[in-house]
Amino acid sequence: MKVVNLAEKLGKFDTHWDPHVVADYNDNDVMVVKFVGDFPFHDHPDTDDFFLVLEGEVLLDVETETHRLGPGDLFVVPKGMRHRPRAEAEAKVLLIEPKGTPNTGDPATAAKKPRL
Amino acid sequence: MKVVNLAEKLGKFDTHWDPHVVADYNDNDVMVVKFVGDFPFHDHPDTDDFFLVLEGEVLLDVETETHRLGPGDLFVVPKGMRHRPRAEAEAKVLLIEPKGTPNTGDPATAAKKPRL
Numbered sequence: 001m002k003v004v005n006l007a008e009k010l011g012k013f014d015t016h017w018d019p020h021v022v023a024d025y026n027d028n029d030v031m032v033v034k035f036v037g038d039f040p041f042h043d044h045p046d047t048d049d050f051f052l053v054l055e056g057e058v059l060l061d062v063e064t065e066t067h068r069l070g071p072g073d074l075f076v077v078p079k080g081m082r083h084r085p086r087a088e089a090e091a092k093v094l095l096i097e098p099k100g101t102p103n104t105g106d107p108a109t110a111a112k113k114p115r116l
Numbered sequence: 117m118k119v120v121n122l123a124e125k126l127g128k129f130d131t132h133w134d135p136h137v138v139a140d141y142n143d144n145d146v147m148v149v150k151f152v153g154d155f156p157f158h159d160h161p162d163t164d165d166f167f168l169v170l171e172g173e174v175l176l177d178v179e180t181e182t183h184r185l186g187p188g189d190l191f192v193v194p195k196g197m198r199h200r201p202r203a204e205a206e207a208k209v210l211l212i213e214p215k216g217t218p219n220t221g222d223p224a225t226a227a228k229k230p231r232l
Contacts, residue, residue, distance in 0.1 A: 001197075003183050004190040006168075023192045025166045025212065030190065050141045052122075052210075054188070067119050072170070074120040074146065074210075076139045081117075094168075094190075096141065096212075 006032055006054060009116045010092050019095055019103060021115040029113060031095040035087040042082065042105030047098050049077040056091030060084075122148055122170060125232045126208050135211055135219055137231040145229060147211040151203040158198065158221030163214050165193040172207030176200075 009022045010032050017039055019031035035058060051060065051074065058069045061084040062077055069075055077083045085093075097103070102110030125138045126148050133155055135147035151174060167176065167190065174185045177200040178193055185191055193199045201209075213219070218226030 001178065001194060002191075003185055006188045006190060023190060024164070025192050026164050026195075026214070030166070030192070048140070048142050050146070062117065069119055072122045074122060074139060075118075076141050076146070078117060079142075098142070 006092075006094065010034065010054075012116055016090070017103075018111050019113050021113050024099075025096065028096050028098050029101075031097070031113060032116075033093050033095055034090055035085055035093060036090045038086045039084050040104060041084040043080055044077075044097070044101055044105055045080050047101055048079050049083065049101075050094075050096035051075045051077070051085070052094040054092040054094055056087060056089060058091045058093060059086040059088075061086065122208075122210065126150065126170075128232055132206070133219075134227050135229050137229050140215075141212065144212050144214050145217075147213070147229060148232075149209050149211055151201055151207045151209060152205065154202045155200050156220060157200040159196055160193075160213070160217055160221055161196050163217055164195050165199065165217075166210075166212035167191045167193070167201070168210040170208045170210055172203060172205060174207045174209060175202040175204075177202065 016036045019033040021029045023030040053069045060067045120138045132152045135149040137145045139146040169185045176183045
């Protein structure tokens with residue numbers, strides 16, 4: 001149990017679309033991740049998906065709408081809604097998802113979510 | 117369903133120890149709050165308590181330890197652990213708690229958590 005500095009954790013890896021767990025909140029993984037380029041469209045039928053932009057700019061396509069998020073912008077994608085994050089340049093994001101949630105919506109292609 | 121700018125939401129109220137709900141994540145309230153002074157020691161027997169400092173500095177007493185948090189620092193107080201946030205000057209914080217959690221640990225003294 002200790003203070004987690006998000007910038008320090010983000011400095012520990014260079015990969016994109018590769019969420020790393022930095023804390024646990026009840027049965028959720030609290031993660032930091034770097035985005036660049038386009039992620040595939042997907043949905044999570046059983047959970048909302050929490051995004052908070054820490055640095056950079058994220059485009060979040062949700063169904064047919066596109067939302068533009070900058071630092072300090074938060075967006076919760078409701079469960080079951082198809083969505084796709086994108087970033088033209090590298091963006092740093094705090095994510096929260098229940099443990100076991102595949103980030104791509106599909107366990108076969110999901111990231112491993114290592115712990116930092 | 118829209119982008120939530122945390123700074124904009126924090127600009128809508130001036131009260132302290134008065135969390136305002138800005139989004140829902142599954143059965144949790146995602147809140148912004150301003151701290152100044154000392155909050156009472158309390159615990160939440162059924163839930164962890166999520167703090168992310170957005171601005172300023174927070175002292176978080178957890179049982180017998182004191183943790184110092186600045187912007188970009190996250191701390192999850194495990195369920196059942198006595199804790200007390202403090203701030204010498206105003207600090208702005210993102211909180212996440214399951215809906216219905218009394219912020220003081222006691223429904224009789226809990227804040228109302230209005231929605232912004």
